[in-house]
Amino acid sequence: xxxxxxxxxxxxxxxxxxxxxxxxxxxxxxxxxxxxxxxxxxxxxxxxxxxxxxxxxxxxxxxxxxxxxxxxxxxxxxxxxxxxxxxxxxxxxxxxxxxxxxxxxxxxxxxxx
Amino acid sequence: xxxxxxxxxxxxxxxxxxxxxxxxxxxxxxxxxxxxxxxxxxxxxxxxxxxxxxxxxxxxxxxxxxxxxxxxxxxxxxxxxxxxxxxxxxxxxxxxxxxxxxxxxxxxxxxxx
Numbered sequence: 001x002x003x004x005x006x007x008x009x010x011x012x013x014x015x016x017x018x019x020x021x022x023x024x025x026x027x028x029x030x031x032x033x034x035x036x037x038x039x040x041x042x043x044x045x046x047x048x049x050x051x052x053x054x055x056x057x058x059x060x061x062x063x064x065x066x067x068x069x070x071x072x073x074x075x076x077x078x079x080x081x082x083x084x085x086x087x088x089x090x091x092x093x094x095x096x097x098x099x100x101x102x103x104x105x106x107x108x109x110x111x112x113x
Numbered sequence: 114x115x116x117x118x119x120x121x122x123x124x125x126x127x128x129x130x131x132x133x134x135x136x137x138x139x140x141x142x143x144x145x146x147x148x149x150x151x152x153x154x155x156x157x158x159x160x161x162x163x164x165x166x167x168x169x170x171x172x173x174x175x176x177x178x179x180x181x182x183x184x185x186x187x188x189x190x191x192x193x194x195x196x197x198x199x200x201x202x203x204x205x206x207x208x209x210x211x212x213x214x215x216x217x218x219x220x221x222x223x224x225x226x
Contacts, residue, residue: 004156031211040121042218043157043201050211058213090156096211101147104156 002027006091006105013081013112021076021108023091031094032074033058033102034066036087043090049074050096081112116140119202119217128226132189136202136217139183143204143215146178148187151199151219160200161187164208192224 033048045058049068065077092102119136149157161176175188202217
């Protein structure tokens, strides 16, 4: 089944404790992206990657890091999480050739206390 | 002012009703318009994808774009309880996967028996 898999689905952590949210896709998509979704603000792009070793900032990159060492994986790293990073996170992927539609993962609900 | 505005709802309708969901936007560069459906605790899934002005129909769903008014709509005919979800509009200036999508905040729809 074609899908984007995120782990974990739920995570509660403490301020300052480094964490990684993993994202993997099995569709051989070149493009991958991270979004956060907050009430009243909608989906906002954090980082994106056009291909292996090519990443760039989205609209809200502060406090996040990403890497793209393999085509299928695009982990999101929070080096020192803070409470304002409490949110619902989605990974998405797309083929560069297809018409703009992204495939989203099921989401990671992160709470930073 | 946000680039894309969408009434958050909630919108509650009886089963069988025709539902109209709408977004307005301010960026005249947007050419490609999408509707995503997001069930609770799930990631968004692509419903409809349209280019420029006009209508596109897919089963019970019709997407309509009026670029002169910067207004897009999604109509759902014969609405079902399974249509209860949050509907997100999204827009892009260029075609192809990998181009930045700007999302509305979503409209929550409940279809009641």
